[in-house]
Amino acid sequence: MPELPRTRLPGVGELLTHAVEAVGGTERTGQVKMAEAVGRAIRTGEHLAVQAGTGTGKSLAYLVPAIRHAVEREATVVVSTATIALQRQLVDRDLPRLAKALKKPLGREPTFAILKGRRNYLCLHRLDSGAPEEPDDAALFDPFAVSRMGKEVKRLHEWSSDTETGDRDELVPGVSDQAWRQVSVTAKECLGAARCPIGTDCFAEQARAEAGRADVVVTNHALLAIDALQGYQVLPEHDLVIIDEAHELVDRVTSVATAELTSAMITAATRRCGKLIDADIADRLMEAGDGLALVLDDLSPGRMDALPQPLQGVLPAVRDAAHGCLSMLGAERKEELEEATARKLARTLLEEVHDTAVRLLEAFEPDQAHQRDVVWLSGDQYSANPRPPALRVAPLAVAGLLRERVFGLNTTVLTSATLTLGGTFDTLARQWGLPPLASFGKSETESAGAAEQKSSGTATEKPAPSDEDNLRWTGIDVGSPFDHKRNGILYVARHLPPPGRDGLGAATLDEIAELIEAAGGRALGLFSSMRAAKQATEELRDRVEHPILCQGDDSTSLLVRKFSEDVRTCLFGTLSLWQGVDVPGPSLQLVLVDRLPFPRPDDPVSSARQRAVEARGGNGFLTVSATHAALLLAQGTGRLHRSIEDKGVVAVLDSRLATARYGGFLRASLPPFWPTSDPQVARDALRRLDAAAPA
Known part of the structure; x- marks a missing residue:
């Protein structure tokens, strides 16, 4: 079917009415107000925060204008959620029904895809070549041994022949994290589609390719944070982000930006690089890890306001030893696949150890007002199920990251049943990196009213970019159908x-x-x-x-x-x-x-x-x-x-x-x-x- 001219696409209100009728629902006042506000944000480029009580039907309220925009502009829209339950609701129920309902008025059936972090997909290369030795096990399990782990891995091998997506969530009942690690890789551990012998069949690459072709990509706050934090692009090109369950955004981004350092990590890094570099260089890292273990065992768990004296000696030793291993390992080179894989895995762990040690050493600012990170020692070694101590470092705020890498790049809609704390959006806006609404010279009530009074207009409502522009946004509470x-x-x-x-x-x-x-x-x-x-x-x-x-x-x-x-x-x-x-x-x-x-x-x-x-x-x-x-x-x-x-x-x-x-x-x-x-x-x-x- 030929694409309809852009001017002939029905408006948001008409599409919403059609969609609600098609899925057998009832149009609600709050749902209509929200859909209109989202459509206006798309046209103007002004960010939007929408509080929509349970029962409003907010998924349809943001999906309808988002899909219209994607079809009209041949663009991709990213929808980010905090929970697996909402992801499944969107992908398994809301989007399939909505795509069929909007096919006729839009001139074609909208497409959608789900995208998760690479760790969520089965890695066929690791499945074929086997996982590296785990630091806590003297010998890696036999994949076919009679044990829980062996049974799980055997089941994963069998499942790999049947699955079309390689998505872990497709596996019911699931398997333990330890078993899944044997058949998956992180983005940093991946060889890359060009070098991997099974790259053309890679499940993660197939998911990314499908996402790049889709009108709507459903992802999670963690992947959104990774896309903002990393120096490479994870999500497909997009110009609109809709953040559902936005009340959890700061905690999820903070979690992704948190790092830890343990002696077990250093042991694993040493083992992975041990056969690739001189033994003396690797031994220095092992000795530094042993020193860290002794120091951490003597420290009390809790927040660190200053770097303890014992850590002042051992952390630079860890940093320098990891740097020495990285230097000896050298840059990536043309080599046999098995050695390339081993080198990639070693480099990944060494960089994590080195970069975390550097971050821990730089976290302690004399002026607390300028401190960027908080450091603490976690561990419950005295509990019934003891865990070894770990040094952890987390950002004190993620507002700057969100402001620069999310709001600064794309029109963003944030929504949840809970966004006004103390009766105002400004409380959460500060955590997101958005300026207070008062800075625009209007109260929150006026802001919501102004949002409803703006003309419908066209895409030309979006002003030309300017270095002097502040991030502008509108907050609107569309209420709840509940009395x-x-x-x-x-x-x-x-x-x-x-x-x-x-x-x-x-x-x-x-x-x-x-x-x-x-x-x-x-x-x-x-x-x-x-x-x-x-x-x-x-x-x-x-x-x-x-x-x-x-x-x-x-x-x-x-x-x-x-x-x-x-x-x-x-x-x-x-x-x-x-x-x-x-x-x-x-x-x-x-x-x-x-x-x-x-x-x-x-x-x-x-x-x-x-x-x-x-x-x-x-x-x-x-x-x-x-x-x-x-x-x-x-x-x-x-x-x-x-x-x-x-x-x-x-x-x-x-x-x-x-x-x-x-x-x-x-x-x-x-x-x-x-x-x-x-x-x-x-x-x-x-x-x-x-x-x-x-x-």
Whole structure:
């Protein structure tokens, strides 16, 4: 079918109406507003942040204008998500249905692809040649030995003949990370399609090629970060990025930009280069690694504000020894494939050891206000499952990276159900590297209004680039289809004493028991620590008549399914449940929060970021700790309403939400529930809901 002239493509509103009707959905006001705002951002090049409550239908709202743009301009659009669940929803459900629905009005069927990091794809060359010796094993396992590892690798060999994508997620049930490492490579370990003997059949290269031809490429925040961090292009050429689950962007980018150094890494690097260079040079690196192991064993875990004296000697030794090995290894050369592979693997590990040692040595600035990284020693060598100590280094901020390598290069749309913290987009905007909306001379309310009043225009709305231009963006909250005030109560237990460090107090446990009994079960308990979740489970199982499941008793997905299927069951847990539970209906009518989810005082990254803000004259607690708590609290309370019919109570058992000065900031970050501090009001509401719920 010949391509339609660009001027004949239907507008965003018309396409959205057509798409919603085709998939059997219902058009929502917030969805229409969001689609129009995304279309306007594409035309003007102005970045956009959209808060869209659960049930808005935000996937269609950004996919429709994005696909229209891709077809009209013959361009590629990148959609980045934080979770595998959303990736699968987009690729397996939303995009196939939408592509068929829009085929006729657009003149052709839009195409889409999923792209992940190279480590997620089976490497046929490694499968054929075998993995290098692992540093923790005296001898590498036999791939066909009678063991769990052997069975997994044998299964991977068999699967390699059947799979068409080589994508690890296609493998159900999955295999352990240790087994997968034997059949996959990182981008740095890869020989490259031109040198690899199986390069023409490479699954990762095929995925990249497919992504380069697609209208929409679905990826994840980690790969988006790698694309921004690396000196080479990972994602296909694109001019529009849509970041869904944008509230997790900073944490995911920080994780990718975090490096670690261990003695095991140095041992592995030494073994890989040992046969390729002089033994004396390799021995120096091994000795430096042994020295690092001795030093780390004597240090206490935690954040390092200054480089300890023992590390001042051993880290330069590691750096210099790794540099010596790299120099002896030399540049890539024409050689036999087996030797080229060994050299590539050795260089990859040596560079990681060297570069991390350099970064650790450069991390300690006398002026805390100019410090870029935080360093800490991690390790739980005294636990039941000890792990060796590791030196870790993470960026204090990723705003500069995002500003330069994401917002500075492409029109960007950020969306989530939770973007306004304390009632403003500016809190997260600072972390993203965007200027405050006030810098544009308009309030946030005016900004949203202005976004709705701009003319429809054409692509010429996008101004010519200028070095003097600031990054311009608009924030808009399109609301939620849920009536939070009518269907939800925020109960803050103002009468309870503030939480202490010695676990849940008797009064808090009594409060939880009374609320669960009033609700008839149906409770999701979100706790600030695993210890608190287990304490509540153990002490309340004998006190309440309803079953209580606790995270860790089984796989989280199985526990959530049991909780959803039995309306009288309660589920207690910690961090992953705050954002990972989607249970509509009468099984969930009470969300319990034991305490405000501030980061742990000994969390190295959060504490260092807070200190850095204070060194620059800011309020470190509000900027870092309160923002973290507000984001997690908004996500956690959002578990209550997953459909229009859902009703219930969010019970926050931390009186500081009502009494502390920062309580207003946290409450302004939550959905507009009807508020109360009266426990009787909360219990009576739960009893009425229990009585009205289906048997």
